[in-house]
Amino acid sequence: MTNAPTKKHRVTVVGSGNWGSAISKIVAENTKAHPELFHPEVKMWVYEEEYQLSPNHPAYDPAKHSQPEKLSTIINTLHENVKYLPSIPLPENVIATPNIRTAAEDATILIFNVPHQFVFNICNQLDGSCLPYARAVSCIKGVDVTPDGVSLFSDTIGKRLGIYCGALSGANIANEVAAEKFSETTVAYNPPIGPTKDYPNGLVEVPADLPAVDHAFLKSLFHRPYFHVRVVSDVAGVSLGGALKNIVAIAAGFVDGLGWGNNAKAAVMRVGLLEMRKFGKMFFADSCKSATFTEESCGVADLITSCNGGRNHKCAKLSVQKGKPIEEIEAEELNGQKLQGTSTASEVNEYLKRRGLEAEFPLFTAVHLILKGEAKVENLPDLIETL
Numbered sequence: 027m028t029n030a031p032t033k034k035h036r037v038t039v040v041g042s043g044n045w046g047s048a049i050s051k052i053v054a055e056n057t058k059a060h061p062e063l064f065h066p067e068v069k070m071w072v073y074e075e076e077y078q079l080s081p082n083h084p085a086y087d088p089a090k091h092s093q094p095e096k097l098s099t100i101i102n103t104l105h106e107n108v109k110y111l112p113s114i115p116l117p118e119n120v121i122a123t124p125n126i127r128t129a130a131e132d133a134t135i136l137i138f139n140v141p142h143q144f145v146f147n148i149c150n151q152l153d154g155s156c157l158p159y160a161r162a163v164s165c166i167k168g169v170d171v172t173p174d175g176v177s178l179f180s181d182t183i184g185k186r187l188g189i190y191c192g193a194l195s196g197a198n199i200a201n202e203v204a205a206e207k208f209s210e211t212t213v214a215y216n217p218p219i220g221p222t223k224d225y226p227n228g229l230v231e232v233p234a235d236l237p238a239v240d241h242a243f244l245k246s247l248f249h250r251p252y253f254h255v256r257v258v259s260d261v262a263g264v265s266l267g268g269a270l271k272n273i274v275a276i277a278a279g280f281v282d283g284l285g286w287g288n289n290a291k292a293a294v295m296r297v298g299l300l301e302m303r304k305f306g307k308m309f310f311a312d313s314c315k316s317a318t319f320t321e322e323s324c325g326v327a328d329l330i331t332s333c334n335g336g337r338n339h340k341c342a343k344l345s346v347q348k349g350k351p352i353e354e355i356e357a358e359e360l361n362g363q364k365l366q367g368t369s370t371a372s373e374v375n376e377y378l379k380r381r382g383l384e385a386e387f388p389l390f391t392a393v394h395l396i397l398k399g400e401a402k403v404e405n406l407p408d409l410i411e412t413l
């Protein structure tokens with residue numbers, strides 16, 4: 027007979043942007059709802075910055091807020107991320123923590139939720155500070171491309187920190203989720219058993235006095251009445267869907283910017299979905315399931331929502347309408363939030379080009395060429411037909 031666990035998991039969210047804050051809200055609701063599994067407090071690592079509260083904010087008090095303050099202080103006082111998720115109350119058990127090592131050192135569950143370009147620096151800062159038996163989930167939408175190959179950020183984080191990392195991705199516009207409008211998501215978790223190439227000594231087991239980290243546990247961590255979770259084992263499919271749809275969303279924004287209508291957008295989405303699936307089959311054949319792209323929220327559903335309401339779509343559309351580079355629109359429109367599709371288009375292209383495979387992925391290639399100013403948006407139909 028095994029003894030019941032006597033300890034509880036401690037959860038830290040690494041990141042506090044638009045999605046990082048929305049996920050912190052969700053998990054803090056669940057740590058309170060499941061006291062048998064979790065300590066209620068959720069630490070949320072904040073990349074510290076000074077922020078001037080607007081006199082129009084309902085909590086503005088000239089005696090307290092006339093000067094810029096630390097964003098983490100504002101979050102802990104007002105229980106709102108006024109910069110990245112304004113007007114959404116955060117549960118009081120979300121504790122903004124500006125020191126990343128303090129945020130992570132006692133966490134048994136780490137949720138990575140930062141723009142992908144910051145992951146390496148964050149892992150460097152975390153090096154040696156995580157519990158060896160911690161488990162992680164990456165909510166990051168991007169792929170890690172180096173001259174040697176392409177990896178999932180879940181794998182990059184896991185290998186770098188010596189812990190296992192799964193993935194969460196879905197049709198999840200953060201502002202809608204934070205407003206508790208119904209959506210679905212996909213969580214992928216499949217830790218290896220025994221030694222593997224990435225974990226030559228095997229993973230350090232979660233101690234028996236903590237609740238087991240399995241699919242049911244992860245559902246308890248993320249599922250809410252307004253946020254429905256399906257837990258699967260296909261970490262590659264879940265991660266690639268979220269990363270690659272951002273390239274397609276830029277193409278959808280381009281055609282919307284031209285005012286070409288719904289049929290044109292459906293055409294780029296169809297071609298884009300096929301390229302997403304082909305990329306998975308070609309480069310992650312051993313681990314990625316084609317059905318994940320068509321059957322789970324992280325695949326076609328995320329593609330649809332992102333091509334209609336995402337930031338990549340919005341900025342690409344405005345860039346065509348205003349005749350300005352997308353980076354300029356990003357800086358003007360997003361108040362510090364980051365696009366992932368622009369760098370992913372370039373990183374994926376670098377990988378395909380090295381292998382002479384650009385023509386096999388005409389939509390991904392066309393988006394990259396348009397972003398670089400080497401092709402015209404108006405030529406998209408020919409580019410995806412003839413490349």
Ligand SMILES: NC(=O)C1=CN([C@@H]2O[C@H](COP(=O)(O)OP(=O)(O)OC[C@H]3O[C@@H](n4cnc5c(N)ncnc54)[C@H](O)[C@@H]3O)[C@@H](O)[C@H]2O)C=CC1
Binds near residue numbers: 073142166201
């Ligand atoms: N916002 C959304 O609707 C969704 C976003 N995602 C994904 O979630 C991930 C995180 O995105 P968001 O939370 O939306 O972030 P965001 O784009 O809203 O915010 C940017 C974040 O980066 C931080 N930052 C700025 N400079 C930094 C630096 N040098 N080092 C570390 N951090 C720095 C900022 O403090 C801020 O927290 C991305 O991969 C994104 O694709 C996934 C689903 C939905």
Ligand SMILES: O=C(CO)COP(=O)(O)O
Binds near residue numbers: 197200328335336
């Ligand atoms: O991933 C998203 C929705 O699932 C959000 O996409 P954007 O980063 O384009 O806003």
